Amino acid sequence: MSKRRESQQQQMWVQTQDLPEAPGHPFYTQLNTLLASHRFDAFTPGSQDYSRCNQAIDGLGLNLQSLFRRMRIKK
Numbered sequence: 210m211s212k213r214r215e216s217q218q219q220q221m222w223v224q225t226q227d228l229p230e231a232p233g234h235p236f237y238t239q240l241n242t243l244l245a246s247h248r249f250d251a252f253t254p255g256s257q258d259y260s261r262c263n264q265a266i267d268g269l270g271l272n273l274q275s276l277f278r279r280m281r282i283k284k
Contacts, residue, residue, distance in 0.1 A: 233241075244250065
């Protein structure tokens with residue numbers, strides 16, 4: 210009885226920049242446009258506007274996380 214020769218697959222490597230970019234969902238496209246128009250990303254942690262805003266709020270005895278938490282609870 211003869212043995213079947215096993216073929217070996219070649220290794221597959223695809224760089225991420227070579228992959229096609231899928232179009233985003235319309236909801237998220239509009240959401241990103243809305244957030245960009247109101248400069249939402251300027252107030253994310255690590256940005257200069259965030260640290261300036263955080264320093265101003267710290268002067269009032271609050272920190273930004275507790276302020277956002279309080280705003281979320283009220284709604």
